[in-house]
Structure formats: C-alpha cells, structure tokens
Amino acid sequence: MEKKASxxxxxxxxxxxxxxxxxxxxxxxxLGHTVAGVDNFFSGRRENLDPFASHPRFFFHERSITEPGxxxxxxxxxGPFHTVFHLAAIVSVPYSVxxxxxxxxxxxxxxxxxxxxxEKLGVRSFVFAGSAAEYGIQDRMPLRExxxxxxxxxxxxxxxxxxxxxxxxxxxxxxxxGVSLRxxxxxxxxQDPSSPYSGVISRxxxxxxAGRPLTVFxxxxxxxxxxxxxxxxxxxxxAAASADESANGPCxxxxxxxxxxxxxxxxxxxxxxxxxxxESITFxxxxxxxxxxxxxxxxxxxxxxxxxxxxxxEQGLRRTIQWMRGAAQPxxxxxxxxxxxxxxxxxxxx
Ligand code: UD1
Numbered sequence: 367m368e369k370k371a372s373x374x375x376x377x378x379x380x381x382x383x384x385x386x387x388x389x390x391x392x393x394x395x396x397l398g399h400t401v402a403g404v405d406n407f408f409s410g411r412r413e414n415l416d417p418f419a420s421h422p423r424f425f426f427h428e429r430s431i432t433e434p435g436x437x438x439x440x441x442x443x444x445g446p447f448h449t450v451f452h453l454a455a456i457v458s459v460p461y462s463v464x465x466x467x468x469x470x471x472x473x474x475x476x477x478x479x480x481x482x483x484x485e486k487l488g489v490r491s492f493v494f495a496g497s498a499a500e501y502g503i504q505d506r507m508p509l510r511e512x513x514x515x516x517x518x519x520x521x522x523x524x525x526x527x528x529x530x531x532x533x534x535x536x537x538x539x540x541x542x543x544g545v546s547l548r549x550x551x552x553x554x555x556x557q558d559p560s561s562p563y564s565g566v567i568s569r570x571x572x573x574x575x576a577g578r579p580l581t582v583f584x585x586x587x588x589x590x591x592x593x594x595x596x597x598x599x600x601x602x603x604x605a606a607a608s609a610d611e612s613a614n615g616p617c618x619x620x621x622x623x624x625x626x627x628x629x630x631x632x633x634x635x636x637x638x639x640x641x642x643x644x645e646s647i648t649f650x651x652x653x654x655x656x657x658x659x660x661x662x663x664x665x666x667x668x669x670x671x672x673x674x675x676x677x678x679x680e681q682g683l684r685r686t687i688q689w690m691r692g693a694a695q696p697x698x699x700x701x702x703x704x705x706x707x708x709x710x711x712x713x714x715x716x
Contacts, residue, residue, distance in 0.1 A: 374398040375716065377606075378440060380480075382429050383410030385557045386549075386598055388417075388497070390451060393599040395421050399716070402444050406430040409457050413558055432476045437483040449486050449491040449716065450542070450607040452477060455528075459499065460563055462524035473527035478534050481544065489542040491609030493602055494535040496546035496619065498591075498660055499525035508663035509625070511548070511619045521655060535593030536618035543618070545605040547598075550623035550662045554595030554682060555689035566594065567683070570634055571690045574641040584652035586631025591623035591661045594682035597675040598622055603715040604671040623662030624675050633679075639682050 377394055381387035382403025387410065394401050400423045403415070407428065425444065429436055439628075441447065455473045456462055462469040477494065484492050490584045501509050502520040520526040531546070538544035546626050557565050559572035570580050601622045631647070638645045667673045 374400065374456070375448040376400045376402070376435075376444060376446065377449045377451060377716075378402045378404065378447045379451045379453065380404045381410060381495070382426065382453065383407060383412060383414045384453060385414070385554075386451040386456070386595060387451075387453045388414035388556060389554070389595050390453070390599050390602055391415075392418050393596075393603070394716075395423055397603075397716070400444070401425070402427065402440055402447070404429050404431065404436070404440070404454065406454075411469060411556075411558070431480060432472055434479070437487060438481055439541065441487050446487065447484075447489050449493060450480065450489050450610070451602055451606070452480055452497040455495065456524065458521045458561075458563060459524045461526070462522050466523040469523040470527050473524065474530045474534075477531040481534060481538060481542070484542045485538070489553075491606045492535060492538060492542035492544045492645045493605045494531060494544065496532040496535075496548040497525065497528040498548055498550045498621075498623070498662070499546055500529040500532060501525075501660075503657070507659050508625065508661040509621065510663045511617070511621060511666055514548075521657070532619055532696050538618070543609040545586075545608060545618045545620065547601055547605055547620055547622045549598055549601075550591040550593055550621065550660065552595055554686055555593055557595075557686075559690075565631065566590070566630060567637075567686060568690075570637045571641070571683070571686050572578075574637050574643055575687065575690050577643070579646040579648045580634040580637065581648050581650050582634055583650050583656065586634065586647075586649065587629050588656060589627035589629050589659045589661065590633075591626065592628055592633075592679055592682070593623050593675055594677035594685075597677050600676070600715065601667065601671075601673050604667075604673040606716040608671055617666075620665055620667040620671065620673075621662035622667060622673075623664055624679070625662055625664040626679075627659060627661045628679060636680065637683060637687075640680070641687055670671055 383405035404444035502518040535544035535546045553567035557568040
C-alpha cells in the first residue's frame, strides 16, 4: 500500500541535540515539517544543533523531559503536534548502573507521563527510542521482537527501563498510536568518540584517522548489527506514518538494524582499509559484561512499515570517516541507495 499524501506537519523531537535526534530534526525540516526540539544538554551537544538552529521552522527549548507540564506548554506555544518523537533519555549504560533510580525516573516514568499528556492533547503518533538493550542476555540470533519479555535478564537498569517504557508505548493503539523502535548499534556523523563507552565505530574511526592502533576487546569475533543513522531517521518517519493506519494493525515494537552480524575484528580491518592505513590492531582484554552476539531480525519492520536499510556498512563508514576528517558532510535523509534493491519497495513515510 502506498502512503497517503501528507502535508507539512508539526512535530516534537525530544533529545534534539543528541546524535540521532539532531539528524532526525534535520531530516524532518528538509521535508518541510515544523519541528520543536527539546534538550537539556545532559548528553546532547549544542554544536549538533548548529546546522539547523536558525532554520525558520525549528524552535528550540532547553528543558528537561522530567518537567511536569512540558508537553502542555509546548502545545500552547506551537499548537497541536502530529507526532512526538521521544528520544531524550539517559543514554549511558554504565551511568544507568551507577544511577538506577534516576534512570527509571527519566527513561521509564517520564516517558509514561509524556505518553499520557500526548493522549490528552490529541497527538496522533508517539514514536519512542527503544533499544536492543531491552533483549538482555539471549542465546538465539537473530533477535525477534517477542524475545524480550518480563522474564528477560537485563544487563542494566538502562535495558530494563527501556523495555518497560517500550511496553507502555506499544500498548497505545490510537491517538496516540505508539511505536517503539528498538535500535541496534547506530553509527554515523556526530557520534561522539570521546568516552570509553562510545560506540565502537566512532572509536575505531577516531583512532584510525588519528593514526593510532585500533583496540579490539577480546578475540574480536563477537558480532554486532550496525545501522547507519540516516536509515534510523527513515525508520522514525515510517513509524510516525503508521499512525494513519488501523488501530487493529501491527504491534508497535520494531527492531531497527541491518539484519546482518559483523565481527568486530572484521570491522577494524575494514576501517583500516577505508582510511588507507596499514592494519594496526591491538587486542586487549575482553570488556566485562560484553555480550557475544547481537543481530536484529528486521522482518517485522520491513513487512509492516515497508522499511529496509539502504546504506551498507562500507558506504556508511566512508561517510563517517569523511565527517571525522572534518569534511562537512550533508546528512539527513537524502542518502542514495546502496544497491540492495530496497529502494524499489513501496515506502510509507512521514
Ligand atoms: C552497548 C553500549 C554499552 C553497554 C552494552 C551492554 C553503545 C555504544 N554501547 O554496547 O555502553 O555496556 O551495550 O548493554 O550503545 N569494542 C572494541 N573496542 C573498542 C570499543 C568497543 O573491541 O574500542 C567492542 C566491544 O567490546 C563490543 C563491540 O565492540 O564487543 C561493540 O561495542 P559498543 O559499540 O560499545 O556496543 P555494545 O557492546 O553493543
């Protein structure tokens, strides 16, 4: 089924100054939508807003999602929102282990309050940043949405709080229709490489560009499912568009990944090749608590929402390397397909 034509819409993006949130704002603005952005800069960065901060259809509010009445205030200031994209969260897994109460407060309870306020204010669609961490410890790959449940053994308060928030979001079928996107390992321009817990791609690219050896933890045969940030932005848009469908339609939880495992040592070699550096890899001790494998099943999102990733790993890495080298790279949703045929599928997007 082809998407219904929809004109410019008013959207709210929480976590607008974050890595993914800033790309989402940019993508929505490029499509003609009006965007109110919220961030308290707990982990978001002001410079992420720079490319669109002065856009005439972008309105920024430095506020926390834990403030009661936030959505009502924004509704009064801007008028009704079609979609709330809720990405603001405590994003550091180690921080969540040290601050469990704060994590449940921000990642779970504040989400449920926003959801309730969205219902009162007639928001059509509520799209939430779920996480692969909701799956906790699992043996069987690929991970299907039904693999996470109340009996899951989570590795962190982060994973458990995201799971609980996802269940609350997905239980809303109409006004707002709730969709949670369980994103796997997202990478791309603007991802901060500076912490030991930063995403492995941002770290490896940073090391390679600086001419340092790449540090692989363990034997490097552990695998992850990497998805480029522009593809994630498209997944958000597809999820928002599903608000226009039947309340009896598909469930509201979807994995967002490539559907393919990549071994960390292969990733390190590929980054060395793409940065035209000699293969310089140092093997270090395994990271405590590291999971061995993580691969998404993307059957549900491709069947129900018509989404499939378009940027292959090599292409996405090239863009990330270019950005890290300081060559300003246009980001957003204008990426050219990677030749896997997915560009020919019908796509429903906001
Ligand atoms: C994700 C979280 C992490 C959390 C974990 C458990 C991100 C970016 N990280 O980790 O904070 O503890 O889930 O829920 O979301 N690696 C290296 N060298 C490096 C960096 C990483 O070999 O310099 C390896 C790691 O050991 C891991 C893999 O690369 O096996 C991916 O690491 P990472 O990007 O941190 O993602 P997750 O392990 O999925």
